[in-house]
Amino acid sequence: MDTVELGRTGLRISRLGLGLASIGGMFAAVPESEAVATIDRAWELGVRLFDTAPVYGYGLSEQRAGLALRGRPREEFVLCSKVGRLIEPGGPDTQPIWAEPPAGLGPRLDYSYSAVIRSLEDSLGRLGIDHLDILHIHDPDLDFATASTEALRALQELRMRGTIRAISLGVNHADVAARFLREVGPAGPDCILLAGRYTLLDRSGAEELLPLCRSLGVAVLAAGVFQGGVLADASDGAPHGYGTVPAALAARIRALRELADRYDVPLLAAALQFPLGDPAIPAVVVGARSAAEVSELVALLEHEIPERFWAAYRDAF
Incomplete structure (x- = not known):
């Protein structure tokens, strides 16, 4: 798989990144052996993010990412994690989407300097790996004031020490990331992980x-x-966040779907x-819960799509 520069970070990444929420049991339990096999298959197919x-x-x-990755040449892959939630006994900020959370543990929101270092x-x-390449401030909108000051200061120090290579945001809201970039200036994020806000359905x-990222040289992972x-x-009722999909x-x-079918895409x-x-x-960063799903993702990425489909999409949507 081709690798590309990640903005100004100095890192090279594969065009497809593997999101590891699914192997943590999002919506459904995944056996440890299958979780490791999922990452192994991604590696075989050239995924390095x-x-x-x-x-x-x-x-x-x-933990499962560490099992699958820590025996591999560290300079050959880019590893990202996040800060903003500490995992601790009795952590109160639980989410119902996790199928097999460890007994007695839960997340607690905390964007303070000390919490970021501890996180x-x-x-x-948990990873058994000595450094991360990218560290995202996760959902900074939940405590923007602290995330944009104390959490950012901690990440700036970690980047200066070489413990991380790049500062990022992990966000579901484009306006939150734009506000962060505007307010913190050039010392802020090197890249942004943007979920669900630049897609076929939501642009x-x-x-x-x-446009702001292009002007600042900040790369975006979709x-x-x-x-x-x-x-x-x-x-x-499918596991997509809607009980009933709005009409x-x-x-x-x-x-x-009709447009895609028309162009056999x-x-x-x-x-x-x-x-x-x-x-x-x-x-792009996409999750998978099996080796077969990873193979399908790579095939989808490599599928040749005619320009006339994109032209029709732009005209219709």
Whole structure:
């Protein structure tokens, strides 16, 4: 798989990154052997960008990432994790989406300087790896004042020491990332992980954030390209965050499917490749819970999509 420069970070990444929430048990339990096999298959196919977080399975994702990655040449892959939540006994900020959280443990939101340092130390311990390449401030909108001051200061010091290579934000809201960039200036993030806001269904990231990133030289990793899974399965009750898919959204998805069928394009291939059309976005990050799913993702990334499909998409949407 081709590798590309990640903005000004000095890091080279594969065009496809593997998000590791799924192997932490998001929506459904994943056996440890299958989790490791998923990462192994990604490695075989050339994936060299891996993104995890303490909150993914309350440490489980990081532990499994470490099992699969720590025997590999460290200079050959880029590893990302996040700060903003400490995993500790009785942590109160739990989420119902994790199928197999460790007994008695939970996350606690904390963007303070000391919590960020502790969070990184805990992550490195779970991973069994001595440094991270990218560290995201996770969901800074939950405590923007502290995230943009104390958490950022901690990451700046960690970057200066060489414990991390790049500072990032992990966000679901493009306006939050744009505000962060505007307020903290050039000493802020080197890159941004943007989930669900530059996709076939939602291009709100293009309104302010992507132009701002292009002007500042801040690279964007596009995540959530299947819109929480609703592009893969729009049926009510599927694990995509909707109990019932809103009628307007369902109609938009049907129209996208009809367009893709007209040009014989797999809809998920279009969804995966769409963000890469913006010069600020060198890679997409997508989750998988099995080796077979990883193989499917790589095939979707490599599927040739005719320009006439993109022209028709721009005209229709």
